[in-house]
Amino acid sequence: MSSQTQSEPLLYAELLPNIRQITLYVSCSGSSSIRQGPNISNPSADRSSSKLPLSLSASRRTVSLPVPNGVRTLHLPAPVSESAHAILATPPASTQPSAKDNEMLFRLPAEVGITSLGPSGSFPGQASPDNNGVQVPWTAKDMCSETRVRCRQCKNMFFSPPKNGETLWKDLPSADWAEMMDLWHCHKPDAPDDSHDDATNGNSHQPHDENEVVKGYGAANRVVCVPGTILIDVLSFVIAEGDCQGLKRLENSPASSTAPSLSKQDQTDKSKARPVVILSCSRCDVTVGEEHPSLSGLRLYKANVSVLRNPASDTDPEDGLWETHPVDMIVGTQLLELVERVGARRFAVHSPEYEGIDSRDSKSGLLLWVFNPDLRYSSEGSGASPDEKISITSQRAMKIFYQEVPDIQLMLNPPQGAPSPAALEDLGLPANIYDSMKRQLEESSHILPVSARQFREWRVGLFSRFEAGG
Numbered sequence: 001m002s003s004q005t006q007s008e009p010l011l012y013a014e015l016l017p018n019i020r021q022i023t024l025y026v027s028c029s030g031s032s033s034i035r036q037g038p039n040i041s042n043p044s045a046d047r048s049s050s051k052l053p054l055s056l057s058a059s060r061r062t063v064s065l066p067v068p069n070g071v072r073t074l075h076l077p078a079p080v081s082e083s084a085h086a087i088l089a090t091p092p093a094s095t096q097p098s099a100k101d102n103e104m105l106f107r108l109p110a111e112v113g114i115t116s117l118g119p120s121g122s123f124p125g126q127a128s129p130d131n132n133g134v135q136v137p138w139t140a141k142d143m144c145s146e147t148r149v150r151c152r153q154c155k156n157m158f159f160s161p162p163k164n165g166e167t168l169w170k171d172l173p174s175a176d177w178a179e180m181m182d183l184w185h186c187h188k189p190d191a192p193d194d195s196h197d198d199a200t201n202g203n204s205h206q207p208h209d210e211n212e213v214v215k216g217y218g219a220a221n222r223v224v225c226v227p228g229t230i231l232i233d234v235l236s237f238v239i240a241e242g243d244c245q246g247l248k249r250l251e252n253s254p255a256s257s258t259a260p261s262l263s264k265q266d267q268t269d270k271s272k273a274r275p276v277v278i279l280s281c282s283r284c285d286v287t288v289g290e291e292h293p294s295l296s297g298l299r300l301y302k303a304n305v306s307v308l309r310n311p312a313s314d315t316d317p318e319d320g321l322w323e324t325h326p327v328d329m330i331v332g333t334q335l336l337e338l339v340e341r342v343g344a345r346r347f348a349v350h351s352p353e354y355e356g357i358d359s360r361d362s363k364s365g366l367l368l369w370v371f372n373p374d375l376r377y378s379s380e381g382s383g384a385s386p387d388e389k390i391s392i393t394s395q396r397a398m399k400i401f402y403q404e405v406p407d408i409q410l411m412l413n414p415p416q417g418a419p420s421p422a423a424l425e426d427l428g429l430p431a432n433i434y435d436s437m438k439r440q441l442e443e444s445s446h447i448l449p450v451s452a453r454q455f456r457e458w459r460v461g462l463f464s465r466f467e468a469g470g
Helices: 003-007 084-088 177-184 195-201 206-215 264-270 327-342 408-412 431-447
Strands: 010-016 021-028 062-067 070-075 102-109 148-151 157-159 168-171 229-232 236-239 247-249 278-281 287-292 297-301 305-308 346-350 365-379 395-405 424-428 458-464
Touching: 010 062, 010 070, 070 365, 084 102, 157 236, 247 287, 278 297, 327 346, 327 365, 327 395, 327 424, 327 431, 327 458, 346 408, 346 431, 365 408, 365 431, 365 458, 408 424, 431 458
Parallel strands: 168 229, 346 424
Antiparallel strands: 010 021, 010 365, 021 102, 062 070, 148 157, 148 305, 229 236, 236 297, 247 278, 278 287, 287 297, 346 365, 365 395, 395 458
């Protein structure tokens, strides 16, 4: 936690759109101090029985709290109603998270009016036709024929479009697409009627296989990467080897792939534990991806690269805004996609075991529970200097409950006779992405009020959630 959050009050507000309420916390640590207002007659009295000098702006979108070094100003996730003035003027409820900390809680009704609603007629963070789906960073529609990809760490170029020829960007279908097509088509279109005669001749499967290839929907017709075409999934880009540059292969490789595909066929293949070739940057040696044999390409993780979607100059193709996204946002998007696709809310997240190149303890992992997949919050704790007047706008996020598990494989593969966890999905991540995700999750708890950082045996954190144009 930063020194600013230890020495001065922390303001945190969270929008509960279904009940149209904003929960406002004011957390004061033992060393915190608040500039006393004229309505507090006894400065030594317990703050839970006194009035805090909180003020609400005329627009009812921000609250301010005087502190010795200035004023803390917090932008609320949504405007509040007129009655919030009276609520803030009354003694607040105290959550008393610990003997050292004093925490006050206000429940403010959100504004019910057309000015407080978004374009779709809903509160920010509330399900609507416009924001109900999972928005994925860097999809095919965001790219163009001049898009470039380079190393996030050292800016080493990995992909630049060829001078002659057009580059196509395509979104990969769901990992369960072949299985779903088999489910939808119980009878294959245009299937030959002479299957009985073929069975007599001993080649009953041949017409069926040919039909799958021609129609392009069966598992026999798999998606592959070809030169000039880049495939995109939630976590990565898959590029033909001939289109890549600045990469090198590692001799020693993990025992299993980190690809987050959870279809039945992939689960069967995963049990075979085939070797996977790891790709690293040829300049800084950071792991950036792996070979993707099933797609016949090289897989570059979005968390390890930066992207120039549209160069600003024709003379300098590398001039422009190079974009990156936080690791927790990319991993969180993958969790949201799995929530929608498989219906699970709990995930065993870990880094696969390494052979020779890494001596890290590969058994440990995190058990994640996507408690709230979509919320809006505001917080004053962003690492600003103590004497700075800060104003944090509303941010979209996911609330994550998590536990550290010393042996994640024992949880995923319990011994015979032991109960297996229900609705628990496995998600493997490269070591550097896993470590960054874990660190950001732990740091995010400092944004939360003290009483909200723990729920029974679960620790609580936040993942940033991607918004197009946000």
